[in-house]
Amino acid sequence: MKKYLLATLFISLLSCGVSDDFENQSGNPLNTKIRTLTVQDEEIQNGNATLYEKLDFKFEYSQNKLVKIWDIHNNYTEELSYVNNSIKNINISGYLYPQLSNHLFFKVKRNLFYDNNQRIIKSEAVENTGNYRYTTFEYPSADIIIAKTYLQNTFDGSIVWSQKSVIYLSNGNVEKVELWENTIPAMRSKVTKYEYDQKINPNFLIDVNRILALPEYSFNVFELQDYSQISRNNVIKKTKYTVDNNIESVSEIVNVHFSYQNNDLPSSIYLQYDYPGNTGLKVSAIYGY
Structure with a gap:
């Protein structure tokens, strides 16, 4: 399991998580809700898969809003509260995944703040x-979101760390995310680019502000718990780059595989890491609606 670490764990148009062209489809699949999600890791040995660990999530809604997600094995609980139809608070507790067997408890709390267009402008960790x-959000154009994350010393108010993510959108999908380090001058350190299918991303059914506030807790396999999950379609290829003197070099390519239902929603998602000695790791997300 040493190599298991490889798998560790726009807006105005998307603010309601839907778009007009999808709304007008007959039997609109975007009225569908995620009801269950199983995320499981399987160890591969000589072509045979053995279940290593899994999370079995259930989703609860009230007045068409997501209010609770929990793992039936008591490894994860998330509760959301709303003010004026917008998420105000997110509370998560549970045990760190991957490596659930280590039983390391964690807790996450976020307060969300909005502009007059109900776009998230701040996610505050408490x-x-x-x-x-905290993370602030700016919207310089319809196709760009800038997320700036800060770590502030509570005693003297100094900023001890910060970074910036520039999110580029195209046709309703996150095309590229640039990570900028807070140096003088600021410099890009990493770039991630995405390619998509033409099917509906299950996380697109979730409030986009929830995903922006906590992309690392998106409802997907670990590799796709990032800003790409505000996209309307599913990531089929994720290419990571390191940047040195403004030159991009590929560091990793991740291919994602899907099975689909008849309503353009995926029933399962998986990716596989292959290691020497005919060993590997298969990570899957299985959705129920």
Whole structure:
């Protein structure tokens, strides 16, 4: 399992998680709700798969809004509260995944703030006492979102760390995310580019502000728990680049595989890591609606 670490764990148009062209489809699949999600990891040995660990999520809604997600094995619970039809608070508790067997408890709390167009402008972490962590969101154009994350010393108010993610959208999908480090001058350190299918991304059915506030807890396999999950379609290829002197070099390519239902929603998603000695790891997400 040493190599298991490889798998560790726009807006105005998308603010309601839907778009007009999808709305007008007969039997609109975007009225469908995610009801269950199983995320499972299987170890591969000589072509044979053995279940290593899994999470079995259930989703609860009230007045068409997501209010609770929980794992039936008590490894994860998330509760959402709303003010004026917008998510105000997110509370998550459970045990760190991957490596659930280590039974490491964690807690995440977020307060969300909005502009007059109900676009998220701030996600505030409230679970830590020593440092104050928050992310601000800017919308310089319809196709760009800028997320700036800060870590502030609560005693003297100084910023001890910060970084910026520039999210580029095209046709309703996140095309590219640039990560900028807070240096003088600021510089790009990483770039991630995405390619998509033409089917509906299950996370697109979730409030986009929930995904922006906590992309690392998107409802998908770990590799896709990122800003790409505000996209309307499913990521089929994720290419990671390192940047040195503004030159991009490929560091990793991840191919994602899907099975689909008749309503253009995926029934399952999986990716596989192959290691020497005919060993590997298969990570899957299985959706129920």
